[in-house]
Amino acid sequence: MPTLPHFASAESREDFLQVVPGVQRGLAEEQIVRLPCEIAPFDALLEGGWPRGRLSELYGTRSCGKTTLALHLLAAVTRRGEMGVWIDAANALHPLSLAAAGVELPRVLWVRPRSWQEALRSAEIVLSSKGFALVVLDCGEQIPRWPSHGAWVRLQRAAARAHAVLLLLTAQSLTGSFATLRMRLQARKARWVRVGQQAFLEGLQTVAVVERNRTGSERQQRCWEVGWQLAGNANWTVQACG
């Protein structure tokens, strides 16, 4: 059944319907299914989670916390019994970090392409199987060759058919207007704690800004803090701090 696109606000929806009268007759509004990362401030920021069947982008400079956030999303996916894929174009995935984030490793397919072209092709292949809830394409910091617009359109359509979240992890924004949701992370400061003579890296304070959201409100931002508790059972703590 043909559907109306999702509008960021009721006003923009009304504007659209005025410009194109009669469109709403026989058309149902598209339902967005979301994949929560089970971190309350983030899920609130994203109005429920990352949209399924869409291309989303999470970017930020080195040490901004984007990989930690993506691992939390992957952990949430595997905890629910679904499967996730990590396409490691940057060749940087650290399995110990996956285990620490609580990811069920047998539910993760780790693909290590040798080139950027192989990474894009791997994403398309994985999305053709229609069984993975999350596909993370970790592009790393250096993109040797800028992908064409056609590549994003193909991936976008493949994600829609697979009903999966396709999350692009980059150092800089790559997708332009092709991403349904784009979030930028910016590190504010690292937190260190001193216990006796010894110092420990306790956590990281990061600001998350939703730069583009075709399925909800844009320009929202949250500050969040990720770290670990020195005392106790080393559980990760992620909390809103502003």
Place this chain on the structure above:
Amino acid sequence: MRIACLYVPAFPLAAWLRVEPELGTQAVVIVERTEPQSPVLAASRAAWRWGIGPGMRLSQAQNLCRTLIVRSRNPLLLESARAALVDAAASCSPLIEPAEDGVVYVGLEGLIGHWCISEAQWATQLATRCERLGLPARVAVASTKTAALLAAMRRDGVTVLAPEEEADFLAPLPVAALRPSEPLLTTLERWGIHTVGQLVQLPLRAVGTRLGPEGVTLIRRARGEEREPLQPRLCPVVFEEAMEFESGIDNLEPLVFVLRALLDRLAARLEARGFVCAGLQLRLHLLSTGWEERTIAMAYPNNEVKALLGLLRLHLEQQPPQAALDAVRLRACPEVLRPSQLDLFLPHGPAPAAFTTVLAQLSSLCGSERVGSPVVPNTHRLDSEGMVPFGSATRQAVGTTPPPSVLPPLALRRFRPPLAVEVFSERERPDFVRGPGLGGRVVSWAGPWRVRTEWWSERPYARDYYDVQLSDGGLYRLFRDEEQHQWFVDGVYD
């Protein structure tokens, strides 16, 4: 017991047509060697129309038809065709007795009424499976092997002879159809016995007296009282297809073209037997050095020709043959793919068939060693990591999470291999770091955490780890290798 005979007429020709089906409508003959005096072993229907038949000299045949296509008898193709015929039979019954070239006897014991409604339906299925494997076979069902073979040789398609019809069917056939020895056939012809119907009229005792045991056996076969039972054999499960080339191949593209045809036939045979391909063995006959064997592992067993061909192509691109080759053998390692029960309470994963294809495609694209599930080996080394084939890791593996002291506080993005950097220290604390792609003054730091393990091995692991924040804003994990006396950046926290 009812017995079926699977018969492929002109088997050497059928073996060639299985490889080159486009020759099916043309005048083709098979000879032992492509020499003018070599006799024709088999001829296609189109060749028969030109008056060419087995036994004729090749030069005679070529005089009759200028456009005659000549192929020499190929033992490799015959071997593959024999195996394919056995596969077709084994897919329909466990009781198989391979006989001469192009003939397989199959027992129907316990099949009719359970697996198929009637013998005709079963025989049609068997013929269809043979057709799928590229062998146009005739199937006949009768009470004895002789009757079944004769029916299959005389009639096209599927024939089912009821026990009461067998005598009527055999009666008009010439005695030579029962394949008696030459002297016995001459004697019978001298007696005026030309057909099987006349032969069965002879008194058994008198024939025994005059012709001996061979005569008695012949009459018993003619009467359908054959005492030779079906002798089922356990056929080896070998899936191999081969091809020889007239001239050496020294290019990848024609080789891939041939491999695709081999894979098509292998996949059809595997599918007929209910197996999937779990690995491939490729044997290349190089003109200079002889046979060279290669093994191609697979991430997940499957029968998708496209994916298997991708694996082979990738392997050959990475390790091309060192010389031109004139023969190739491809063997598939069969495996039974066990269906898995879906969980009632968990979301469905990818469909197994689609998932198999995906894994195979990914393996062919990136290499099978680059696709799998991450694992954390049970060791104290902080750089240890591994990958296992997806689906082989159990949930128990999750329990091997390392102790909290080892866990990184944030997700670590590793540099592979670790970046060698220069670290300037002041009062035994890192003060400045300089390396490729990073550098700056150390703003904050923590450590060292000394990790010493595997001291008993040749390369002991002795490292002092530091977490540092540089003035460029990056949070890094550094270590100093005590063995190499060198600083490295293990990764960046992100």
